[in-house]
Amino acid sequence: xxxLHALPKFRDSMTHLxxxxxxxxxxxxxxxxxxxxxxxxVPAASLCVLMLGPGTTITQAAVAACCDNNCLLIWCxxxxxxxxxxxxxxxxxxxxxxxxxxxxxxEALRWEVxxxxxxxxxxxxxxxxxxxxxxxxxxxxxxxxxxxxxxxxTGVPWTGRSYERNRWQGADPINRALSAANACLYGxxxxxxxxxxxxxxxxxxxxxxxxxxxxxxxxxxxLDVTVPAAFQVTxxxxxxxxxxxxxxxxxxxxxxxLVGRIIPDIQEILADETPPEELGAYDEDAARPADLWTPxxxxxxxDAEEQ
Numbered sequence: 001x002x003x004l005h006a007l008p009k010f011r012d013s014m015t016h017l018x019x020x021x022x023x024x025x026x027x028x029x030x031x032x033x034x035x036x037x038x039x040x041x042v043p044a045a046s047l048c049v050l051m052l053g054p055g056t057t058i059t060q061a062a063v064a065a066c067c068d069n070n071c072l073l074i075w076c077x078x079x080x081x082x083x084x085x086x087x088x089x090x091x092x093x094x095x096x097x098x099x100x101x102x103x104x105x106x107e108a109l110r111w112e113v114x115x116x117x118x119x120x121x122x123x124x125x126x127x128x129x130x131x132x133x134x135x136x137x138x139x140x141x142x143x144x145x146x147x148x149x150x151x152x153x154t155g156v157p158w159t160g161r162s163y164e165r166n167r168w169q170g171a172d173p174i175n176r177a178l179s180a181a182n183a184c185l186y187g188x189x190x191x192x193x194x195x196x197x198x199x200x201x202x203x204x205x206x207x208x209x210x211x212x213x214x215x216x217x218x219x220x221x222x223l224d225v226t227v228p229a230a231f232q233v234t235x236x237x238x239x240x241x242x243x244x245x246x247x248x249x250x251x252x253x254x255x256x257x258l259v260g261r262i263i264p265d266i267q268e269i270l271a272d273e274t275p276p277e278e279l280g281a282y283d284e285d286a287a288r289p290a291d292l293w294t295p296x297x298x299x300x301x302x303d304a305e306e307q
Contacts, residue, residue: 121219
């Protein structure tokens with residue numbers, strides 16, 4: 001598809017689909033998922049992220065269909081526990097990525113972004129005199145109180161957030177439910193970040209990992225989305241726990257239209273006012289060459305300032 005503007009808006013898309021032990025092919029303009037029950041058609045144009053679990057094969061035609069329709073592909077472990085690799089976003093413009101990199105590279109600007117993120121989490125204004133250590137302490141207390149509250153409300157025992165990645169079934173049910181729920185949220189946030197042209201690696205609170213910014217954005221919604229869903233589903237029983245958590249999250253994402261909120265929230269947090277023309281120029285012409293960088297100062301002026 002040459003004209004990306006003909007695609008559905010990201011906010012209008014379905015959220016995510018997890019597939020394991022199946023073959024993903026292309027059927028006309030849709031995806032065809034083949035498993036022991038037969039073929040299930042999936043409209044790639046209205047899907048945000050396709051998670052490919054163990055035992056899944058995918059054809060080149062299916063990958064091309066996902067790329068053409070701005071559907072993020074994620075290769076993950078069983079029950080979404082581990083993240084292995086992903087595809088790329090749809091926009092060809094780097095304007096938003098450059099803006100994000102500028103904020104992440106300047107400590108003063110980065111601090112403002114971090115403060116806005118914590119303000120969003122706490123739902124209150126935080127003054128510039130509050131230190132990062134104080135914010136983290138307040139966040140830790142808020143999260144612990146939320147876990148304890150949901151435990152009391154649902155009757156699900158809670159002894160703390162803990163699980164061993166190499167012994168998935170060794171964790172208690174609520175911790176497995178939380179991990180499965182968070183994996184779905186990470187996938188959705190990851191798809192939104194790439195779709196809008198940002199980098200999932202350039203985080204502000206989290207740093208050093210390719211998914212740092214994904215964790216930053218997902219943390220804005222966890223206590224409203226994944227934590228209550230995990231406790232609710234666990235309280236209803238342990239059978240097929242991870243699958244039921246994913247279904248619960250899928251329904252919540254659609255009902256609350258979360259996918260339509262993520263990109264505007266990112267733009268607000270990053271104070272991103274990138275003009276539309278900077279984003280559309282490269283998307284309208286896929287073969288357009290990149291612009292050339294020109295410094296805002298003459299080299300001799302820079303040398304004089306340093307001396």
